[in-house]
Amino acid sequence: MANMSNQIFNIQLNNKQNFECPENDSILEGGLRHGLAINYKCSNGTCGTCKAKLIEGEIEKIKHHDYSLSTNEIDNKEFLTCCHAPRADIKIELDLIGDVRSIPIQSIQTKIKDIRFINDDMAIVNLRTPRSQTLQFMAGQDVELSFKGVVSRYPIASCPCHGMELEFHIRNLNIDKFSQEIFSKKLKAKARVELVGPKGMFVLKETSTKPMVFIAWDGGFAPIRSLVEHAFSLEMTNPVYFYWAYPATEPSPYFDNYAQSWRAVMDEYHYQTIACDFDRSSKNDCHKVAKQIYDSLDHKVINQSELYISAPAEVLIYLGEFLLDNGLDESQLIASPI
Structure with missing residues (x-):
């Protein structure tokens, strides 16, 4: 019978932050799950944004990537965190997002995954981004959503660790034309919605020890x-x-x-x-x-x-x-x- 165990390895980041990552997950997945503001866009090896440098330990490539590392980058032990998993406790160098101002405004064509009506005037809307363009944002920020020229701004209800699936809580308000598209059932699953963002400064003080x-x-x-x-x-x-x-x-x-x-x-x-x-x-x-x-x-x-x-x-x-x-x-x- 195959061994179904999934070993957990420790990853030390920039000689200060530590997080754990299962051997079957990419290092990017492990870091995002632990709330780290890692620079990435596609999560599938296309863009190269999530490059890191291996300082100590052993990693393994777990999926193909189209992005081509240069000879110098390979010699420098650089790799894509979205396509590699740890095979031992490791130390890496990786650039994190400095603060909310350093995140670029992104324009992404998303699709509605599903719409769940909690009651007559509240809908939970889930959007899915393409694998080649995952939204990079910080918890607490919001975005503009547009459908056939109708635009509204909403806060993201989901955690950045789930960048490909974004949740929004939308009220049925007469003054909000985008919400009217939802509650009139004109906007349905699989419909394309343009997203522009993130915006806003409502973010967590991650280093504070106060309640x-x-x-x-x-x-x-x-x-x-x-x-x-x-x-x-x-x-x-x-x-x-x-x-x-x-x-x-x-x-x-x-x-x-x-x-x-x-x-x-x-x-x-x-x-x-x-x-x-x-x-x-x-x-x-x-x-x-x-x-x-x-x-x-x-x-x-x-x-x-x-x-x-x-x-x-x-x-x-x-x-x-x-x-x-x-x-x-x-x-x-x-x-x-x-």
């Missing part, structure tokens, strides 16, 4: 989900607090069970829903809603944490004022209007 507090208003859960799952993939041990504001007329937030499931994978995770007096019109009393959210927070935790908020701009302004007046330092506040 992390996340606050989402309704569909603001999408970028929060991306950030939380990225933190988990990085194996960050910071305590996580998540507050989710939703309309009091509804029984619970639309992905309540999903948010609760994080308790199973994080040692210190605290989740609280906040039923608020708002609907999804543009006529909400944003000051009142911001005060409802503010009054529900544990302020002792808030003032010693990194605070990430995804909410409408007016709610952000009022909530930010409450928090700063209560002693929160402005450097601790990371916000994204939706």
Whole structure:
């Protein structure tokens, strides 16, 4: 009977960061799974962007690549991380994305993999990029999606470790013409959607050791989900607090069970829903809603944490004022209007 074991090897990156990679996975897959911002585009050996240098240990080519390494690169022990797997503990040199500003804006023709309607006004849309042009982005960022000239901007709900499959949470709003294409069923599986991005600065402070507090208003859960799952993939041990504001007329937030499931994978995770007096019109009393959210927070935790908020701009302004007046330092506040 064949040996089905899959040995795990340790990879030391640039003499400081370590991650584990199974022998049957490419080094690129292992690094992305652990949340590393590795420079890559295609993940199939076409572009050469994911080149690394082997310093110590043994690797093996596990799939063909069309990209041709020069004689000098081969002599320098350079290789493509997307096409090689470890065969022992190894040390490599590899350039990582420095910060969000260094990621280029990309234009990609994607296809809709599937659309799942949670209820009458919320759709979970999954797009698939071509293998030759995977989206490079950081958790918390957003993109523009366009279909037959209709363009809207949405945050990515998935983690960067799943670059070929991108998830979006899209509300059925009259002012959002792209959403109307979805809920009228004109936009269906296999349809082509142009993606332009990534954009935005709503990203994780990966080196911070402070507790992390996340606050989402309704569909603001999408970028929060991306950030939380990225933190988990990085194996960050910071305590996580998540507050989710939703309309009091509804029984619970639309992905309540999903948010609760994080308790199973994080040692210190605290989740609280906040039923608020708002609907999804543009006529909400944003000051009142911001005060409802503010009054529900544990302020002792808030003032010693990194605070990430995804909410409408007016709610952000009022909530930010409450928090700063209560002693929160402005450097601790990371916000994204939706």
